[in-house]
Amino acid sequence: MRGHVAIIDLGSNTFHLLIKGIDQKGNGFELFSKQSHVRMAQGGLVDNHIEPEALARGIRCLKDYKALIDELGVDTVLAFGTSVFRDAANGRNFVEEGSKILHHDIEIITGQREAELIFKGVIHAYKPGNKPYLILDIGGGSSEVIIGSKKQILWSQSLPLGGLRLAKAYHQCDPMCQEEMARLHAFFQERLTGVAQAIKQHKPRVMVGSAGCFETLSKMDYLNIRNLPFPEFSRAHEIPIAHFKELSELIVRSTKGELLDVPGMVAYRSDLIVVSVLLARYILGLGQFNQLYYSDYAMKEGVFYDYMEQQMA
Numbered sequence: 001m002r003g004h005v006a007i008i009d010l011g012s013n014t015f016h017l018l019i020k021g022i023d024q025k026g027n028g029f030e031l032f033s034k035q036s037h038v039r040m041a042q043g044g045l046v047d048n049h050i051e052p053e054a055l056a057r058g059i060r061c062l063k064d065y066k067a068l069i070d071e072l073g074v075d076t077v078l079a080f081g082t083s084v085f086r087d088a089a090n091g092r093n094f095v096e097e098g099s100k101i102l103h104h105d106i107e108i109i110t111g112q113r114e115a116e117l118i119f120k121g122v123i124h125a126y127k128p129g130n131k132p133y134l135i136l137d138i139g140g141g142s143s144e145v146i147i148g149s150k151k152q153i154l155w156s157q158s159l160p161l162g163g164l165r166l167a168k169a170y171h172q173c174d175p176m177c178q179e180e181m182a183r184l185h186a187f188f189q190e191r192l193t194g195v196a197q198a199i200k201q202h203k204p205r206v207m208v209g210s211a212g213c214f215e216t217l218s219k220m221d222y223l224n225i226r227n228l229p230f231p232e233f234s235r236a237h238e239i240p241i242a243h244f245k246e247l248s249e250l251i252v253r254s255t256k257g258e259l260l261d262v263p264g265m266v267a268y269r270s271d272l273i274v275v276s277v278l279l280a281r282y283i284l285g286l287g288q289f290n291q292l293y294y295s296d297y298a299m300k301e302g303v304f305y306d307y308m309e310q311q312m313a
Contacts, residue, residue: 003075004031005307008065009300010098010106012041012084013140013164013272015058017065018300019072026312028304032072036061037268041084041141041164050088058094062101069102077104078303082114083141083162111158114299115144118210121302123151125235125295126208133206134199136283137298138213138276140164145195145283147202155198161191161279163213163272175255176274184275188282199287206291207284211298212269213276214239218294219264220247230264235296241284244292248277 002022009016019032038057040050050058069077079098085091085108095106109117118137126133128150135146141162147155170176170184209217218237222230225243239247251259251273259270284292 004073005076005078005304006065006069006072006074007300007303008062008077008079008102008106009303010040010058010079010081010085011139012082012142012162013037013039014268015061015065016300017068018304019069019074020304022308026308028308032068034065034068036064039140039164041088041162048087048089050084050090050094055090055094059097059101062098066102076307077102078307079104079106080117080299080303081106081108082299083111083139083158083160086111087141087160111142111144112156114142115146115156115158116153117299117302117306118144119146119148119153119156119302120305121297121299122208122210122295123148124301124305125297126293127236131206132202132204133208134204134283134287134289135208135210135295136214136280137210138163138279140272143279145198147198147204149202154202157194157198159191159195163276166275166279167272171275175253175258181252181278184278185282188279192282192286195283196286199283204287205289206293207280207289208236208293208295209239209280210295213273213280214294215296216265216269216273217244217247217277220262221264223263237294239292239294241290241292244280244284248281251277 005020007018015036015038017034020028021031038061040054042054081095099106122135132149137144139162142158143161144158170180219230221239221243222228256270259265
């Protein structure tokens, strides 16, 4: 089995294109990767609709991806829409138009399926041991929480608690004020009871944050605390809990302008990093976690490994 496979992950904040090659032995290797900051859920889905400007950004992005796919001679295209397309009344209209542009169907996946694919991606970057661990993927529209043991899912939940939604509802002050933090904490207490119960039952001691804000945290850790260059080609990095606490305090007390001056911070994540860090910090506080890792692999890699499993079956 040989060929090129393109995976397109249409997220609420970011679109991702990953093109993988498959050699004669059936092994995958990365050919091309790109992420585009489209902010499909910008404005928090006013009246349950994706805004016209966001729709236009998304269409332009898919046209760019289609040109790249054609240029690289891709054989198979796997395209998936996530939270914003599940929830927005006009999400399916975008998916229909996008499918025509790509000449391939875009599948809107459930939150449960998204969690499964994230899990498949993460375990190829973070090598799990025998003890339970928790995976947290904070997207723009939803967040997926998965508890696994070895290479098996023990429990998972997809929650409408993405960074764009949380920032819209709870982060208007700059820097974030105590009243906003208190309201957000109360919201977490109300909405994360299932997560709290699962942590109490399975007792994970390791959290693995996949992509998104955890990539930013890992880069900030290396550049600001370790004073080392970020290892670009490594797929999983530990973020010591003490370093996370130091970074989270810095992030929460900083203005958006101050954050942009911190090495490792990128502009398009600065608007969402505060609420994302507070979500991660709250979940860490629900258990007795002693290790935190960042996984470079997430849903798009999980889609590839899922595809390969089906081809080899």
